[in-house]
Amino acid sequence: MQEFPINWLALFAAALVRMIVGVLWYAPFAFGPPWMRLVGCAPEEMKARMPKAVAVDAIGSLVMAFVLVHAVHYAGAAAAGQGAAVGFFNWLGFVGVTTLAASVYEKRPLKLFFINNGFQLVSLLLMGAIVAVWT
Numbered sequence: 001m002q003e004f005p006i007n008w009l010a011l012f013a014a015a016l017v018r019m020i021v022g023v024l025w026y027a028p029f030a031f032g033p034p035w036m037r038l039v040g041c042a043p044e045e046m047k048a049r050m051p052k053a054v055a056v057d058a059i060g061s062l063v064m065a066f067v068l069v070h071a072v073h074y075a076g077a078a079a080a081g082q083g084a085a086v087g088f089f090n091w092l093g094f095v096g097v098t099t100l101a102a103s104v105y106e107k108r109p110l111k112l113f114f115i116n117n118g119f120q121l122v123s124l125l126l127m128g129a130i131v132a133v134w135t
Helices: 008-025 032-039 043-075 080-105 110-134
Strands: none
Touching: 008 043, 008 110, 032 110, 043 080, 043 110, 080 110
């Protein structure tokens, strides 16, 4: 694998933006209530699981940002639009395809796929733009 300097500030900023998008996306004024209904999760249960879920999400966001930094670098993306395009194609090829197949196999509602994947898509678009501009 080709070595290159990583802008750690950009990586951490991209991970933080993903987490902020998640807070807003799944907030009570956005997709939180329908998501909770679709997955069968009560607000009390969600609150109890929140510390562990946030820790796992933070680590996952850092891993996602780290991998995306590499994808942006290898694509030669240096502008926000180019970085967003890298984020889009990573979402399409890896996240969208696998979660759609899983949703079909698991007989999950298509609405749940759109809620979850909308979050992932928006996150990857923003993350890609951030790391492309800051790298």
